[in-house]
Amino acid sequence: MDKLNELKNVAGKLGLSVEDVVKGWYLNHDVSATFLQNLLGLPQESVFLQPLKAGFFSYEGLTFSEELDCSKRVSGVVARVDVSGRHGLILGLEETRCSWFGAAEWCAGYSFDGVWCDEVFMPTKDEYSKIFDNIEEINPALEKLGKEILHPDERYWTATQKNAYRAVLFCKNSQKSLSGYKHGNYRVRAVWTF
Secondary structure, three states: OHHHHHHHHHHHHOOOOHHHHHHHHHHOOOOOHHHHHHHHOOOOOOHHHOOOOOOOEEEOOOEEEOOOOOOOOEEEEEEEEOOOOOOEEEEEEEEEEEOHHHHHHHHHOOOOOOOOHHHOEOOOHHHHHHHHOOHHHHHHHHHHOOOOOOOOOOOEEEEEEOOOOEEEEEOOOOOOOEEEEOOOOEEEEEEEEO
């Protein structure tokens, strides 16, 4: 217990809570969730110790919750999570329609809702496929925020290019491979990793 008290003192001097420090350890894979829960006596429902799921809200500062916390600034919605439950893709809240060149530029400059534009990119066809696999979790979160939902019948630009003139389009409900001339006007959504 002396080491735990020492941790609390050092964290306090740095203006951090023990939970902030522990969260950093956990997110960087330095210790396991079970170890942290036992060490600190944290409740089982500590959000950062639970695996994240598609449809969770992502807040400025990269914190997450299953329920909307209106006291925090929402920056996106968790769109896909890997098997560890700690890493994946966040879907931006904004959407636009434009050419492929405009879509690439729009994603590169995306800086809405506390997101830094250097973190953001246009999804590939495979990433869109994984995102749309979770549409039933994502769309209710977007609706709760009053944002445009994902449309399975619409075409979205992907970062996947066919050649200098054409790029791959993604449409969840299409049974065939789609591409479009890069000057065409289609939807695009920005994503970033966590």
